[in-house]
Amino acid sequence: MKPLPFHHALKVKEDVCFGCTRCMMICPTGAIRINRGKAHVNPDRCVDCGNCMEACPVNAIVIEQDDFQKIYRYKYRVAVVPSVMIGQFKEEITEEQIYSILMELGFTHVYEAEFGSDILHEISGRYTTYADRSPVISSFCPAIVRLIQVRFPSLVQHLNLIKPPLDITAAYATRQLIENGARAEEIGMFYVTPCAAKIAAIKSPQGESKSGFDGVINMDFLFNLVHKTIVKQKQKGNSPIPPHRNLSGEAVVWSLTMGEAPHMPGRSLAVDGIHNVIEFLEKLENEEIHGIDFLELRACDEGCAGGILGSGNRFLTAERLRHRAESMEGIASHLKQEIQAQGEYLRHNLKLERIEARSIVKLDDNLQTAMEKMEQIQDLLKKLPHVDCGTCGSPSCEALAQDIVQGKADLSRCIFYQRRQELLDSRNAKINLERMIKVWGREKLEGS
Amino acid sequence: MHFEFEIEAGDFSNAGNASSQIKKILKQLNLPNSVVKKAVVALFESEVNVIGHSFGGTVAIDIENEHLHILVSDTGPGIEDVDLAMSEGYSTATKEIQEMGFGAGMGLPNIKKNTDYLDIRSQAGDHTEIEMLIHFNQETVQAPDLPSAEGGQS
Incomplete structure (x- = not known):
C-alpha cells in the first residue's frame, strides 16, 4: 500500500518566483526542480526544513497557516507556545505580559510546549527513550524524522518512539480541560510554530493516527500581533494573566542545541543544521559510530531558536532562554500533583507507533x-x-x-x-x- | 556494473571514500539494508587495510545480478601468516596507526563476518589479493545455518 502523501507547509508563489535556483541548490533532499522558469517542489522528497525559504531572495516561498479566526470555533482556545517565542522579545517584555496579551487576543489558556518534557520526567522519573536500535535518535525535530524516513530508511528503527514535548503538553492540557467539565469538541488546541516542519507534522503526523492539535499559528504572525497589542496595552493597563505554570530550567532550553542530549542516559551528542545532520547520519549508516547512546539531531542552527519563523536573532534568542532557565527552580508541587493525577492516562498516551521508511533514493522496486x-x-x-x-x-x-x-x-x-x-x-x-x-x-x- | 577506486598507502583521511560511493549506489538499487551494511563494512575495512598495511592498491567492485563481487589488490608487502591475520585482535599495525584509532586487529575478521565468500591470496614479500562476495538474497545465504523448520516444530 502506498503511504499517504506528506502534507507540506511550504508553498512556492509562482507569481513571485523568478527561477534563480538558490532554493534548488540548497535543498538537502534534492526536492526542487526548475520548470517554465519557476521552482517546483517534489512532495515525496520535501521534509519542510525551510532551507529554501531562507535562501529565497524575493520571499517567493511562504508557509501556509490557519486563519487566526479559526480559534473562535472553540469555546476553550488553548495556545501551546514554544519557549523560543519568549526569546523573540526584548528582555523588558516579561513572559507575564506576553501571555496576558495572548489572552487578550482571544485565547482562554496558555501552555508552554516544552512543559511536556517536565511531564515526561515527572511521570517516568527520568527522560524515557524507546527505540529498537541504539543509538536512539531524538524524535523532537519533525524535519529530521522525515529526513530519516526519506534519505536514511535503514535508520528509522533508531528513532525514539516517545512523543515530542509539544504533543505530551497537548494531551495533558486536553485532559485537564475535560476533567474540569469541557467536552472534547469544545477544545481548540493551537500550536504556535517556529518552523514549517512542525506544521507539516501536525497536519500529517508520522507515528500517530491523529495529531492532538486543531490548528497552527505561525510564530512571526503572532509576534507582530503581540507587538501591536503591547502599544495598546500601555494606554489602557494590563489584561488578566493566565495561571502561572513554572517550567523547569531544563524544559526552558529543551528546544535549543544541547537542550535534550545532556539529560539522556548514557553518552550522547547533539548536531544542529540539516546539512551537518546528513553528514553525521551517513557515518551512522556506515556503522562508523560506536559507544554513543543518544543523538539529538536538529534541522536548524541553534535548534528551534534558529527556526525559520523566528523574528529575532537566533543567538540572542538562545541567550535569553538560557538566562531565563537559570532562574527556574523546577516545577511547583501543585503541578507535580496535577501531573501525577493524570499519570496513568499520560503513560498510555506517550508512545508513537512505528515510523515507516519512505525511501526516495531507490530507482525502482524491482x-x-x-x-x-x-x-x-x-x-x-x-x-x-x-x-x-x-x-x-x-x-x-x-x-x-x-x-x-x-x-x-x-x-x-x-x-x-x-x-x-x-x-x-x-x-x-x-x-x-x-x-x-x-x-x-x-x-x-x-x-x- | 564495474567500479574501481585507487587507494593510496597512509591516506587515512580518505578511508571510506569507496564504501560511501558504493553505499549510495546500493541504496539506489533498493537492496536490503542487511546487504548494504555488509558491503559498507567489508569495503571500509578493506580500504583501511590497504591504507594502513600496504604500499597502495585498488578496490574493484562489480555489481552483478545476484551478488556483489569485490576484489582488493595491493602491491605488497604481503601477509606472512594468513591464519594468524584472521584471528581477532591480532594486528601488525604500528603504534602510530593504532594511535589514529585503527589497527585493532579486527579488520580481516570483520570482513569475514560481513561477506558470504572470502578468499585471501598472499605471500610474504609479495602482493595480496582479497576476493569477496556478498549475495543480494541474504535469506538463501543464511538458510544452511538455521535449524530446519521440521525439526523445530515437534
Whole structure:
C-alpha cells in the first residue's frame, strides 16, 4: 500500500518566483526542480526544513497557516507556545505580559510546549527513550524524522518512539480541560510554530493516527500581533494573566542545541543544521559510530531558536532562554500533583507507533529495473560535465542523470551537450533555444 | 556494473571514500539494508587495510545480478601468516596507526563476518589479493545455518 502523501507547509508563489535556483541548490533532499522558469517542489522528497525559504531572495516561498479566526470555533482556545517565542522579545517584555496579551487576543489558556518534557520526567522519573536500535535518535525535530524516513530508511528503527514535548503538553492540557467539565469538541488546541516542519507534522503526523492539535499559528504572525497589542496595552493597563505554570530550567532550553542530549542516559551528542545532520547520519549508516547512546539531531542552527519563523536573532534568542532557565527552580508541587493525577492516562498516551521508511533514493522496486537504470545513469554521467551549474533545471549533473532515467528530463537540457550538438549542426541552436525556454520560460531566454 | 577506486598507502583521511560511493549506489538499487551494511563494512575495512598495511592498491567492485563481487589488490608487502591475520585482535599495525584509532586487529575478521565468500591470496614479500562476495538474497545465504523448520516444530 502506498503511504499517504506528506502534507507540506511550504508553498512556492509562482507569481513571485523568478527561477534563480538558490532554493534548488540548497535543498538537502534534492526536492526542487526548475520548470517554465519557476521552482517546483517534489512532495515525496520535501521534509519542510525551510532551507529554501531562507535562501529565497524575493520571499517567493511562504508557509501556509490557519486563519487566526479559526480559534473562535472553540469555546476553550488553548495556545501551546514554544519557549523560543519568549526569546523573540526584548528582555523588558516579561513572559507575564506576553501571555496576558495572548489572552487578550482571544485565547482562554496558555501552555508552554516544552512543559511536556517536565511531564515526561515527572511521570517516568527520568527522560524515557524507546527505540529498537541504539543509538536512539531524538524524535523532537519533525524535519529530521522525515529526513530519516526519506534519505536514511535503514535508520528509522533508531528513532525514539516517545512523543515530542509539544504533543505530551497537548494531551495533558486536553485532559485537564475535560476533567474540569469541557467536552472534547469544545477544545481548540493551537500550536504556535517556529518552523514549517512542525506544521507539516501536525497536519500529517508520522507515528500517530491523529495529531492532538486543531490548528497552527505561525510564530512571526503572532509576534507582530503581540507587538501591536503591547502599544495598546500601555494606554489602557494590563489584561488578566493566565495561571502561572513554572517550567523547569531544563524544559526552558529543551528546544535549543544541547537542550535534550545532556539529560539522556548514557553518552550522547547533539548536531544542529540539516546539512551537518546528513553528514553525521551517513557515518551512522556506515556503522562508523560506536559507544554513543543518544543523538539529538536538529534541522536548524541553534535548534528551534534558529527556526525559520523566528523574528529575532537566533543567538540572542538562545541567550535569553538560557538566562531565563537559570532562574527556574523546577516545577511547583501543585503541578507535580496535577501531573501525577493524570499519570496513568499520560503513560498510555506517550508512545508513537512505528515510523515507516519512505525511501526516495531507490530507482525502482524491482532490482533488475533498478540495475538497468543505474547502468544508464553511469553512462549519462560520462557525458555530463560535472559542473553542477543547475542550468538544466536539476540541482546537479547526477540529479539530471537520475531525472533522465526516471523519464522526468532529457539529456538535451544540458547546455554542454547542446553546444556539442550545435558544433555538429548549427541548426540545433534554434531547437536548443526552444528547449531552454521550456526550462526557463520565454522571458528569461529572450532577455526581456 | 564495474567500479574501481585507487587507494593510496597512509591516506587515512580518505578511508571510506569507496564504501560511501558504493553505499549510495546500493541504496539506489533498493537492496536490503542487511546487504548494504555488509558491503559498507567489508569495503571500509578493506580500504583501511590497504591504507594502513600496504604500499597502495585498488578496490574493484562489480555489481552483478545476484551478488556483489569485490576484489582488493595491493602491491605488497604481503601477509606472512594468513591464519594468524584472521584471528581477532591480532594486528601488525604500528603504534602510530593504532594511535589514529585503527589497527585493532579486527579488520580481516570483520570482513569475514560481513561477506558470504572470502578468499585471501598472499605471500610474504609479495602482493595480496582479497576476493569477496556478498549475495543480494541474504535469506538463501543464511538458510544452511538455521535449524530446519521440521525439526523445530515437534
